[in-house]
Amino acid sequence: MSHPEQIIPHGHILRYNLRERLTHWVAAASYMYLLATGLAFWSPWLFWMAVILGGAPVSRILHPWAGLIFFASVWMMYVMWAPQMKHTDADRKWWAAVRYYSTNQDDKMPPAGRYNAGQKFLFWGFFWSAVALLASGVVLWFPEYIPWNLRFLRYLSILIHPAAALFTIGLFMIHLYMGIFAERGAFGSVIRGDVSIAFAKRYHPGWYDEIVGESSSPRK
Amino acid sequence: MSQATLRVQKISGHAGSVPGEDTQREFTVCKLIDTTTCIGCKACEVACVEWNDLPFGETVFDNTYQTMPQTRWNYWNLILFNEHEREDGSLMWLMRKNQCMHCADPGCLAACPADGAIVQYTNGIVDFQQANCIGCGYCITGCPFDIPKMNPKTHRVFKCTLCTDRVSEGLEPACIKSCPTGCLHFGTKDDMKDLAEKRAKQLREHSNFPNAGVYDPPGVGGTGVIYVLHDASNPEIYGGLPSNPHVPWTVKLWKGPLKWLGNVAMIGGLIGLFVHYLRYGPKAREEEDIGPGGTKT
Numbered sequence: 001m002s003h004p005e006q007i008i009p010h011g012h013i014l015r016y017n018l019r020e021r022l023t024h025w026v027a028a029a030s031y032m033y034l035l036a037t038g039l040a041f042w043s044p045w046l047f048w049m050a051v052i053l054g055g056a057p058v059s060r061i062l063h064p065w066a067g068l069i070f071f072a073s074v075w076m077m078y079v080m081w082a083p084q085m086k087h088t089d090a091d092r093k094w095w096a097a098v099r100y101y102s103t104n105q106d107d108k109m110p111p112a113g114r115y116n117a118g119q120k121f122l123f124w125g126f127f128w129s130a131v132a133l134l135a136s137g138v139v140l141w142f143p144e145y146i147p148w149n150l151r152f153l154r155y156l157s158i159l160i161h162p163a164a165a166l167f168t169i170g171l172f173m174i175h176l177y178m179g180i181f182a183e184r185g186a187f188g189s190v191i192r193g194d195v196s197i198a199f200a201k202r203y204h205p206g207w208y209d210e211i212v213g214e215s216s217s218p219r220k
Numbered sequence: 221m222s223q224a225t226l227r228v229q230k231i232s233g234h235a236g237s238v239p240g241e242d243t244q245r246e247f248t249v250c251k252l253i254d255t256t257t258c259i260g261c262k263a264c265e266v267a268c269v270e271w272n273d274l275p276f277g278e279t280v281f282d283n284t285y286q287t288m289p290q291t292r293w294n295y296w297n298l299i300l301f302n303e304h305e306r307e308d309g310s311l312m313w314l315m316r317k318n319q320c321m322h323c324a325d326p327g328c329l330a331a332c333p334a335d336g337a338i339v340q341y342t343n344g345i346v347d348f349q350q351a352n353c354i355g356c357g358y359c360i361t362g363c364p365f366d367i368p369k370m371n372p373k374t375h376r377v378f379k380c381t382l383c384t385d386r387v388s389e390g391l392e393p394a395c396i397k398s399c400p401t402g403c404l405h406f407g408t409k410d411d412m413k414d415l416a417e418k419r420a421k422q423l424r425e426h427s428n429f430p431n432a433g434v435y436d437p438p439g440v441g442g443t444g445v446i447y448v449l450h451d452a453s454n455p456e457i458y459g460g461l462p463s464n465p466h467v468p469w470t471v472k473l474w475k476g477p478l479k480w481l482g483n484v485a486m487i488g489g490l491i492g493l494f495v496h497y498l499r500y501g502p503k504a505r506e507e508e509d510i511g512p513g514g515t516k517t
């Protein structure tokens with residue numbers, strides 16, 4: 001099935017529609033706020049970040065609310081993208097060849113669809129971390145209401161929350177690195193929404209074929 | 221006013237050195253509570269509320285002497301009443317004055333992320349500084365005695381200060397002053413330990429309490445509040461006094477290895493990505509990747 005409506009002039013293809021782009025930036029903005037305020041409480045050496053962001057008590061009040069916004073946007077992504085994020089045989093081949101991907105030998109990579117296996121891993125990593133962060137975050141939000149005989153919930157959350165946050169920080173660093181520095185063109189796709197045909201062919205040939213269709217040739 | 225007794229040897233959420241650490245050869249102070257001579261009169265409760273000028277809260281009446289189940293943000297000192305049946309079928313009415321234990325290794329302080337919200341003075345008193353508190357409630361999770369309590373309006377935690385204002389002026393805490401039976405004592409930790417051991421020995425040898433002993437739990441490094449118990453082998457019967465209190469191991473893991481591991485991983489990750497970029501650079505830079513309007517995408 002081809003999607004000619006996604007082909008736009010000047011050799012470009014629409015990769016993310018407005019809803020997808022908005023969701024992405026709501027998640028990104030809330031995540032970065034959560035990251036800064038969370039890290040401020042993680043380490044005394046980073047406490048100044050909370051001070052800059054309006055003072056530590058303010059950060060304490062807003063962090064959980066930003067968390068709810070973050071979770072809502074991740075949930076939206078789940079609704080939009082989960083079917084496309086299913087692991088396939090192609091993904092197993094992709095992981096087997098990941099050393100070529102990480103050393104920029106992309107011509108040796110098995111073809112990827114709209115999302116390659118690494119992107120799928122990022123998605124599920126963020127999704128499940130968001131679930132864990134929400135569950136533990138709600139306990140950290142109201143520790144004074146957790147009854148004494150359920151205190152193990154607090155003891156667990158105090159570990160799970162930063163551990164899950166650290167995991168997402170790892171994902172986040174790689175995500176930023178790929179999107180801004182390594183894969184030129186990816187950043188534009190989530191701002192303007194489109195990518196060049198060369199970008200699509202190089203990184204997501206399966207997706208490119210799907211959009212353009214076997215028979216039709218892209219308009220130049 | 222001499223601040224000598226208020227030099228700080230531990231600070232919560234603090235980067236860098238602690239001003240008063242190891243600067244003083246000072247006695248640590250201690251409150252001794254002899255549960256065997258407490259009559260449950262609640263004079264100490266009143267003295268605490270009076271001296272600390274705390275607003276009254278509602279009490280509950282459930283046909284017992286227990287007018288509230290636990291200490292509150294505005295009620296730092298509470299007698300816990302417990303009926304205990306002994307093996308021979310006789311009944312004991314146990315009363316325990318419950319308050320902050322002023323742990324030598326305070327879990328509240330270890331858990332707190334806010335600089336200076338919890339301090340420990342060189343005299344051993346653990347004190348909350350509400351002005352620096354951010355209201356996160358981590359201290360509630362760190363404390364093995366369920367002591368820090370949140371004021372829902374100001375979202376700051378409060379607890380017994382061991383009358384640090386009085387102690388720094390050379391006075392005893394208010395509760396000590398008020399006790400009519402003399403079951404409360406205040407002095408240096410060494411003196412109080414000594415007195416407590418003597419009393420426990422007396423109970424063992426002359427009052428038919430073979431298990432009498434002193435409660436000064438080593439799991440939190442000892443406490444600035446110690447008890448004489450009729451049965452030191454079973455502190456739980458005194459309203460859930462933990463028999464072997466520890467700072468929760470998840471709190472230790474969180475503030476110790478996880479913190480180090482996380483910091484090393486984050487810094488290592490940043491360096492790794494930077495070096496990767498220097499080595500491999502961006503993925504593709506051919507002409508065909510020129511974006512609309514000639515911009516580089």
Ligand code: HEM
Nearest residue numbers: 034035038039041042060063067133134137140141162165
């Ligand atoms: C999903 C909903 C979330 C909720 C309800 C939530 C709630 C909380 C609460 C109540 C705290 C305690 C102190 C504070 O308020 O800062 C906390 C700490 C923290 N949060 Fe979140 N949070 C959420 C998501 C996140 C996310 C996405 C991150 C990602 C970076 C994050 C990172 C942190 C960190 C690093 C801490 C400090 C942990 C520590 O002290 O060791 N949180 N969170």
Ligand code: SF4
Nearest residue numbers: 332353354356357359
């Ligand atoms: S609530 Fe407790 S742990 Fe949090 S800042 Fe205040 S004193 Fe520290």
Ligand code: SF4
Nearest residue numbers: 320321323327328363
């Ligand atoms: S009893 Fe609780 S609040 Fe008091 S010093 Fe120990 S850990 Fe802190």
